[in-house]
Amino acid sequence: MNSPKNHTHMGKIMQATRVSTSGTDPRRARIVIVLLAICMAMQMTSYGMIFPLFARKIGDFGDSVAVLATSVMAYSLAGVIAAPFMGTLADRFGRRPLILGSFAVFTAAFTGYYLAATSLVFIVIRGLAGALTAGLGPATMGLVADIAPEDERARWIGVIGGGTSAGFIIGPVVGGLLYDKWGYGPPFLASIGMALLTLLITFFATPETHTREKRRRESLTQKRAARLAPETGTATSTSLSAGVSFMASLPHPLLAFGTLLFINLNMIFAWFFIDPQLPFYVFDDLGWSTAQFGAAISFYGWATLIGSLTLSQSSDRFGRKPILIIGLILHSAQYVGLMLTNIYWVIIAAFIIAGLGEALVNPALSAAYLGITPEEHRSRAMGIKGAVGSLGSLLAPALVVVIVGTVPPQSVFLISAALILSTALLVFIALRLPGRTDAARDLTWEASQERVMAARSVLHNVAVSAATARKLKSAA
Incomplete structure (x- = not known):
């Protein structure tokens, strides 16, 4: 990680230069x-x-x-x-x-x-x-x-x-x-x-x-994916979702x-x-x-x-x-x-x-x-x-x-x-x-989606904080 930089209007920012992943030593x-x-x-x-x-x-x-x-x-x-x-x-x-x-x-x-x-x-x-x-x-x-x-x-x-x-x-x-x-x-x-x-x-x-923690994390991930899948409420869609889930579990x-x-x-x-x-x-x-x-x-x-x-x-x-x-x-x-x-x-x-x-x-x-x-x-x-x-x-x-x-x-x-x-x-x-290039491309895509979600969350929090600060200043 790079040394922290001070920004008076945004606080302390850390610039990430690498990603640390958990796993067995x-x-x-x-x-x-x-x-x-x-x-x-x-x-x-x-x-x-x-x-x-x-x-x-x-x-x-x-x-x-x-x-x-x-x-x-x-x-x-x-x-x-x-x-x-x-x-x-x-x-x-x-x-x-x-x-x-x-x-x-x-x-x-x-x-x-x-x-x-x-x-x-x-x-x-x-x-x-x-x-x-x-x-x-x-x-x-x-x-x-x-x-x-x-x-x-x-x-x-x-x-x-x-x-x-x-x-x-x-x-x-x-x-x-x-x-x-x-x-x-x-x-x-x-x-x-x-x-x-x-x-x-x-x-x-x-x-x-x-x-157990890893298995629970994987289970929650699968449940979240199931909730995000389209729901039509029919028996046909349920069986189709099960079939898709089984197919998704197979190597591709x-x-x-x-x-x-x-x-x-x-x-x-x-x-x-x-x-x-x-x-x-x-x-x-x-x-x-x-x-x-x-x-x-x-x-x-x-x-x-x-x-x-x-x-x-x-x-x-x-x-x-x-x-x-x-x-x-x-x-x-x-x-x-x-x-x-x-x-x-x-x-x-x-x-x-x-x-x-x-x-x-x-x-x-x-x-x-x-x-x-x-x-x-x-x-x-x-x-x-x-x-x-x-x-x-x-x-x-x-x-x-x-x-x-x-x-x-x-x-x-x-x-x-x-x-x-x-x-x-x-x-x-x-x-x-x-090939490994294909695997790397898939990993980059997944990582970029996570970064987009994180960036949206951060920007939302910054906007809320700025709006709150303006209201407090006006009130003062």
Whole structure:
């Protein structure tokens, strides 16, 4: 601010040279995000310990690919239904309750997987876990968007993604080694213990970033906007206003939002299309041990972690679209490698390349969603994103159940590779995101309207004061 100037006829005037905005201290924001990333790493480590064992456990029940695919479908169907509602809850009641609740459910679900005595019980538990943990992704992305600067958003989303990837570095290897030596008990008990520890750390380390005051302010803003909207008093206008309100809560432009959803759908579909087939293929056809399979997943996790920490800010610097295209092309390597070769280390190399691709795609994709979403509806938008992802993880195993036994594994890998590469082509042709200049222009317009209202108020007060002063002088 400039030093005050004295004007005898108007009093003391301060000239504003900058605008100070409220928000989380940058250092505090970094600490919160890093601690949450560590908690995500621990959570995914606990899951990674038992992930390679799902196929083994279902095999011991006397079932195979179709049942494993059905369990994935149960998890995904529950997520499709629950994710948008969970995202809305995170916007309405805060990020922290959804994050803590999800970690608590994971702890209970891992215990259920260990104690399940039949495939049916296993499937039911996966379905419940899918519904009750659907809020973790929307709440986490909402938290990052609340406190991270917009021009560093992809970077910090990448840090969270790196934490998730770190779980697949240690978990599958440790779980595979423990199973090969001692059976189910040690890896499941270690997984349950780590999940419980993660819940406790999260309870003390994760604050509420979407505070009650902020939620109340957003609610008042929406109510004021509703009052300013034209009122005709008819049922038709009421329903129309509700429809307009819902449309206004969606990210804009809608074509870009739809394209981003399609990218997310295809990414998830491609992986879950091979997911039920992959463990049986590597165990039965390639002869891998559980530890080897865990190591392959670990290499993928290492690549994604390193890429998330070093490359996630690429889309902040070079734009979302080109990074999405490059990342999708690299991500297709895992499917191409599985399709073309059975050499272990060549497949590992393909997994590493694919992990780097995912490290580019995920931060750019999430940042693109958040960049076109109204602030008060961020978790809802991420909930819709999660629901579409769950839809992909539902449709893919459903298709696997239909074609299992009739289509060879190499054809399954080919379909996933073609889907990812065609998605990269779609991004090149169709994706149009508003540039930073457009966003700046919108912000300037909003700020100028506020300044006009403030100026009118000030001038009105000055005029009233002057008129009062004249009356008092005349009376004297």
